[in-house]
Amino acid sequence: MSRAVVAGVSVAGLAAGRVLSRHFDEVLLIEPDVLPKGTGARGGVPHSEQMHVLLGLAQSLLDHWFPGLTSLVRTDGAVLCDSRATRMCTDGVPRPLVAGFPLLPVRRTVLESRLRDAVLPLPPVRLFRDRVVGLRQRGGRVDGVVLASGRSLGEVDLVVDATGRGSRGGEWLRHLGYAPPPRRRLKLDLGYATALFHRSAEHPTLDGLLSSHSTRTGLHGAPGVATVAPVTDSRWSCLISGYGDDRPTASPGEFRRRCLAEPAAGFADLVRRCAPAGPVRVHRFPHAQRRDHHLAETHPEAFIAVGDAVVSCNPVYGQGIPSALLHASALDAWLTESAPTAAFFDRTRALADAVWQTSAPLDSRLPHVTGDRPPSTRLTRALADLINTSAHSDEVLARRFAAVVHMREHPSTLATPSTVARAVITAAKARISR
Template sequence: MKEVSLPGESEDRLTESNVKAGSRAIVIGGSMAGLLAAKVLSGHYGEIIVIERDELQDRPANRPGVPQDHHPHRLQHLGKGVLETLFPGWREDLLAQGAYEREGKEMHLISPLASLQFPYEKDEGCSRPLLEWVIRRRVAAEPRIQVLQGHEAVSLLTRKKGNKLAVTGAKVKEKRCSDSRDLEAALVVDASGRYSRLPAWLEELGCGKPDTEILHTRLAYSTRYYRIPESLKDRYSTVLIEGDPSLAEGSGVFSPIEGGLAETTIYGAGGHYPPVDPARYEPAAAKLIHPMLAEILAQLEPVGNPRGFRVPECRLNPYGAMPEWPSGLLAIGDSICSFDPIYGQGISVAAAEAMEMGKALQEAGRESDPRWELHLQQRFGKIILPAWWTIVVADLRWPGVTYEGSLSGRGIRFCQEYLDIVRRQALQGGDMELFGLMMGVQGLDLPPSALFGEEAVRMVVSRCKQEAWLEKQLDDGETLGCFLERSFPVFHPGSHAEANR
């Protein structure tokens, strides 16, 4: 990994790189969103400095700045498409590092409604540290990108341009040292994740606070690794057992990864926390609605103890709606919106935002738009909204989950009942077309209108013979079109996957 020295420490290294004034960008945070942002920025700035608080190892390794990296991560098609665009051959890199090839293997989905088994298309199972390391290696090979590891951004540098505030860099501190230095840049991108200090920094700068939406999920994961003996290597592929949260039933997932290991997670929302005590882990697996996970684990050898992760809440900071937003500043990834991890959306949304940033950097007229950064945050908001809305609708079905935000209660209730109808038809009725639509919208591959648009609702309702139910949802004289318009947020064209490929 290349490292850069700070100005004052070794000016010659920076001069050597022949950085012209205004052509440096800084990215705060070197996790997935930061790496993707840095790669995109490298096409537009002479020098990109990624400031990362952790010391990074030159191998896949867990690290304190990404505490969720002990837990399973999967990518949606949207995210995979972006990775292939930015880092062609990334999947082959993963497989070469021993990632588990899922293509053609069976996925077992067991839910209270039905059990399904279907073959995987192109997909791979790997730990989160391996995924990040494969991408980081690619980023590190970019001549314009430098990673300042073991350093923390402690505040933003600013300047008033007329009556407008501009961010002009970041104050950076070496972790083990009390001195801080100023690092100037034409653009600062905050990719410091769900614990980002950006809301506090903005307030200190007099920009006010974002009108943060909060989904109180009270979710917890407990993840344990198991070694799969050579003799059983091809017997088990991914298993997902979904409990009914309204009955306080937990869920569990089993997924082979690199190194002959499998990740197993038991999770629950609404305050139903799975055990991290090793003696209680397998008994908890046996209490899931189906014995398959417990039966598999009984044949495997555990590696280490279970580790927990709690997600008390998910947050959306609608930065694009702030009246004051400094020029020279962007936020990306979990720093804007942290999702409920069970839907596996975070990296894919960050990837779509990075691509949107690339588009915006290329557009004519950028230089003449004094609010370019704010307008780009608004474009990120359009990418985020369908994913955020999907998790709010889905999670509010669970007792113990609450929401503070702007989405309409009427729309949410309608969608929950409608989704139950869709799920029953897809899973119990074996309607794979509806199953595909449902998974496509949840996986950000299809726009919400594919399932919740007027035409789609009519198709689903007639297919499921639920005309009487639909009739009851509408006020006297109200058309379905009006109802949907009033009850749903506006999902702009371009706010979903297709537009971000």
């Protein structure tokens, strides 16, 4: 009988469990949290009450691995926001409308509940309430895990670390005699706050919009991101963010003032017309990071990592959930090939590169950010600024930019000669017309 162990019942862990159920006779999910019944919050997800938006790729991958799941979360109240009712702004300047890239704002608790309902009843899956604290190995291959309860699970063919950005996987490896994977960090000092507001049938939109996304680059005031969208027929969810000393607090008055100051449509209308439906909930995100398992000099077979345990970037870009689901797809392809463990890390390296290349250059432009900047940061940042600016007035560039933001295209597509040339010409025309 083949057996796999997944440490952590996060989105990444549940997606891994779904994939593993196709390849193993027994899949053991190890989770220290008490899993709530229904849509309650899980203790190990401190940001569960923050706003989450599913980008296009996340929606597609969810329905691939969990057929009909996005329809289910919509029956739970999630509202699909298409481009005609969505406004994307940078420093208050709106982008051209781009069809085909709908957003699906969701309550994290609802999404995880639906994923648990889909995975836990699968015949090979068994759930244990415990915590993985170490690994067992035999002959250079991981063959089991040590649990906090003192138990030890052996005869394991694969162990998957899905314990998130705080993963202790490196220490587990160190105790087996392996060096932890190299780690890169960008110190962001990001803070964000989310609040719910009442949404009525008489006022189903804000300034005529279902959702509004505002990016402030720091050229005119403090940098940050704000998003407002419906999460049910009767609730709006609004997120605001800032860095360092500008991190938002849990003060309702401050939240209102920030919304009134947002340059994009929808935010002032929200706080003027809609009553709060709960407290302001804050969360701090100190740094983006990635663990480069592919760079480890030695690594045991049959131990891998997925999700935030591999790469965890600035959450305002919405890459966490699609990244976890991409890792599940990589896991399925790797298991189908029956390749060595290094081949899996080659796959996740390419995925981590795509996520990191999208977010790290944008984060590195902020003057307070320190850490492991990519060597090509200046060039990448200059190119990103050129494409970003030109996409405000060119529909073709706006579509290409949206495809990268929604993770349907690799960031490298924005560096093709034709795209760069089009952006240069667009920027030149804009300067001439001024």
